Amino acid sequence: xxxxxxxxxxxxxxxxxxAGSTVHAGExxxxxxxxxxxxxxxxxxxxxxxxxxVPAVIPQLLxxxxxxxxxxxxxxxxxxxxxxxxxEVIREVNSPYYRAxxxxxxxxxxxxxxxxxxxxxxxxRVAFRPIIGAQTGRLARQxxxxxxxxxxxxxxxxxxxxxxSGANPFEAYLAGLTQxxxxxVAFRLVDQVLGAAALPQSDAFAHALLDSARTxxxxxxxxxxxxxPVCQAILLAGQREATxxxxxxxxxxxxxxxxxxxxxxxxxAEIPAAxxxxxxxxxxxxxxxxxx
Numbered sequence: 001x002x003x004x005x006x007x008x009x010x011x012x013x014x015x016x017x018x019a020g021s022t023v024h025a026g027e028x029x030x031x032x033x034x035x036x037x038x039x040x041x042x043x044x045x046x047x048x049x050x051x052x053x054v055p056a057v058i059p060q061l062l063x064x065x066x067x068x069x070x071x072x073x074x075x076x077x078x079x080x081x082x083x084x085x086x087x088e089v090i091r092e093v094n095s096p097y098y099r100a101x102x103x104x105x106x107x108x109x110x111x112x113x114x115x116x117x118x119x120x121x122x123x124x125r126v127a128f129r130p131i132i133g134a135q136t137g138r139l140a141r142q143x144x145x146x147x148x149x150x151x152x153x154x155x156x157x158x159x160x161x162x163x164x165s166g167a168n169p170f171e172a173y174l175a176g177l178t179q180x181x182x183x184x185v186a187f188r189l190v191d192q193v194l195g196a197a198a199l200p201q202s203d204a205f206a207h208a209l210l211d212s213a214r215t216x217x218x219x220x221x222x223x224x225x226x227x228x229p230v231c232q233a234i235l236l237a238g239q240r241e242a243t244x245x246x247x248x249x250x251x252x253x254x255x256x257x258x259x260x261x262x263x264x265x266x267x268x269a270e271i272p273a274a275x276x277x278x279x280x281x282x283x284x285x286x287x288x289x290x291x292x
Contacts, residue, residue, distance in 0.1 A: 008268060008269075008271075012203060012206050012207070013261060013266065013268050018147065019139075019199045020142065030202070033209065034208050034209065036189055037209070038212065041212065044219035044220050044222070044223045047185050050192070051131050051184055051220075052131050073108075075111070075116065076108055079107050079123065080107060085123070085126060086107060089126055090106070092125075093109075093110045093113055093114065093122070121156075121170070121173050124174055124177055125155065128151075128177045129148060132144065132147055132148045132180060132181060139187045140191050144184065146264075149260055150257060151178075151180045151256075153256035154177075154180075154255075155174070155252070156173070156252070156287060157251065157253075157283050157287055159172045159173040159176070159248075159252070160283045160286065161251040161283060162245070165248040166244045167243075167244040167245040167247070168245065171229055171245055172245060172248045174227070175234055175245065176252050176256070178221050178234060179217050179237070179249065180217065181216070181221070182217035182220065183213040185220070186209055214234060214235065214237070218235035232245075233249045238253075251280075251283075252283075258272060258276075259284060259288070263288075
């Protein structure tokens with residue numbers, strides 16, 4: 001899905017939907033915002049301070065998750081180092097989404113339910129949810145749930161698109177979860193640093209902000225010790241020089257945006273969603289919200 005169907009600019013539609021009622025031209029100085037984002041891109045440590053910190057166990061855990069030789073028991077021991085992570089995993093596997101036949105009470109039980117690959121994706125999702133999904137500041141708080149919803153679907157879609165691109169599905173999943181971190185930083189910047197009440201709505205500003213946010217995501221991913229192919233994929237997704245992983249990420253990102261917009265009742269998404277076919281439609285259909 002190199003381009004959105006019917007030439008719909010999904011990135012622009014998604015941006016305006018995220019900003020919602022806060023979008024009013026001229027209420028925030030465009031160039032000042034973009035200059036501040038450029039400064040943060042040069043200082044990713046400062047940018048990372050605008051989102052919750054990654055738990056110390058996460059980089060080690062993610063390295064283990066990429067290792068196919070890591071045994072289930074070794075993986076469970078690493079997860080057990082972070083009590084909060086254990087609680088979140090147990091809560092997640094007992095949710096209606098997984099439909100466990102009996103209550104799961106420990107990591108070993110979660111492994112039995114999910115399998116090692118399923119646990120990999122679940123652990124990554126649980127680890128990153130607080131980073132993207134829990135925010136302060138009016139604009140970031142308003143946008144965070146929608147951004148996290150798109151991130152989860154992007155991760156799933158990218159992992160499903162990865163084999164056709166010759167990319168690693170789990171790396172595609174990590175890239176999908178991480179690619180919006182910079183967008184949260186951008187919204188926090190408007191909330192906390194500039195104190196602006198709203199985002200400008202010009203096309204040029206929206207695209208410049210989204211490009212800056214992607215660069216920030218890649219720099220922060222590097223700071224968090226994510227695999228270099230993931231960082232490169234985030235940086236180059238949608239561009240001509242994108243790697244196979246970047247191609248899968250772009251495919252997943254566009255399908256996830258279309259899914260979220262359609263589910264939110266955005267009329268612009270109806271026609272392109274109806275014209276999907278083949279593998280794109282198969283992936284798109286799997287992105288529907290789980291029934292409770």
